[in-house]
Amino acid sequence: MRVLAFLDGTLGDPTKPYVRVDNTGVLRGDGIFETVLVVDGKPRELGPHLDRLARSAAMLDLPEPDLGAWERAVQQVIHNWQGAPEIAVKLVYTRGSEGDPDAEPFCYALGMDIDDKVRTARAEGVAVATLDRGFGPDVAERAPWLLLGAKTLSYAVNLAALREAGRRGADDVVFTATDGTVLEGPTSTVVVVKGRTLYTPPPTVGILPGTTQRAVFRAAEDAGWTAKVENLRVEDLTSADGLFLVSSVRKVTRVHTLDGTRLTDSTAIHRELCEAYEKQYA
Numbered sequence: 329m330r331v332l333a334f335l336d337g338t339l340g341d342p343t344k345p346y347v348r349v350d351n352t353g354v355l356r357g358d359g360i361f362e363t364v365l366v367v368d369g370k371p372r373e374l375g376p377h378l379d380r381l382a383r384s385a386a387m388l389d390l391p392e393p394d395l396g397a398w399e400r401a402v403q404q405v406i407h408n409w410q411g412a413p414e415i416a417v418k419l420v421y422t423r424g425s426e427g428d429p430d431a432e433p434f435c436y437a438l439g440m441d442i443d444d445k446v447r448t449a450r451a452e453g454v455a456v457a458t459l460d461r462g463f464g465p466d467v468a469e470r471a472p473w474l475l476l477g478a479k480t481l482s483y484a485v486n487l488a489a490l491r492e493a494g495r496r497g498a499d500d501v502v503f504t505a506t507d508g509t510v511l512e513g514p515t516s517t518v519v520v521v522k523g524r525t526l527y528t529p530p531p532t533v534g535i536l537p538g539t540t541q542r543a544v545f546r547a548a549e550d551a552g553w554t555a556k557v558e559n560l561r562v563e564d565l566t567s568a569d570g571l572f573l574v575s576s577v578r579k580v581t582r583v584h585t586l587d588g589t590r591l592t593d594s595t596a597i598h599r600e601l602c603e604a605y606e607k608q609y610a
């Protein structure tokens with residue numbers, strides 16, 4: 329099932345072509361996106377997603393997005409959805425036609441079903457490989473033009489990393505900096521649990537600030553946990569009581585194996601975190 333909505337309030341036919349062949353998003357991955365989870369007709373963390381869309385747009389020098397129009401497009405998708413209770417709504421924003429000084433950005437919201445693989449990972453957990461991203465943890469500050477921390481359409485590297493994980497017998501990836509600092513997954517934020525404390529790396533190491541991580545931390549703190557944003561090292565992952573990858577679509581997914589080694593069983597912590605996370609939307 330797919331539902332396509334444009335920012336002028338009209339619906340499109342998701343099986344028809346709309347994107348011009350000279351669109352910069354297609355030619356160069358020059359654009360940004362968001363993926364919003366909708367459950368039972370309610371979008372989760374829509375405000376933070378729209379704020380991050382505006383932040384990514386600013387980082388790419390794209391015209392400031394009309395957040396009201398984006399919100400209406402999301403509602404339009406939800407309103408016209410007749411599929412399963414969960415929707416992944418992609419907000420896609422490209423610069424427009426290359427070489428055209430009057431190019432209008434090309435934007436749309438596309439509702440899609442949640443992948444079966446994501447559902448399986450939510451239920452059963454995942455095996456993860458750590459992969460060196462080849463940068464130090466100070467690169468975001470030293471080289472802002474690398475756009476680390478913006479949610480750009482240039483995800484070829486992220487997908488290549490996931491294929492490398494597959495070759496290593498893993499399902500997902502945790503990127504590390506050259507000095508062993510923990511960064512993020514190709515499409516997720518890393519959350520580590522030690523005792524009753526949750527940890528996640530700071531965005532300053534060159535990662536996307538996660539909307540789900542923030543929501544999980546908020547819910548966990550309400551449930552009596554402590555939550556800290558701190559630099560982590562690979563050793564912190566192996567010695568943790570729980571390691572999780574979190575994102576809008578995968579929610580809180582448990583990592584059971586890291587670089588081929590089985591981690592401490594974290595199913596009880598996982599259950600508790602999932603309960604706290606879901607409770608805030610009940």
Ligand SMILES: Cc1ncc(COP(=O)(O)O)c(C=O)c1O
Pocket residue numbers: 363512513514515516517536537538539540541574575576577
């Ligand atoms: C690189 C990266 N980090 C983190 C996340 C998690 O972000 P969110 O929780 O806002 O979905 C994503 C989501 O796709 C991502 O692509």
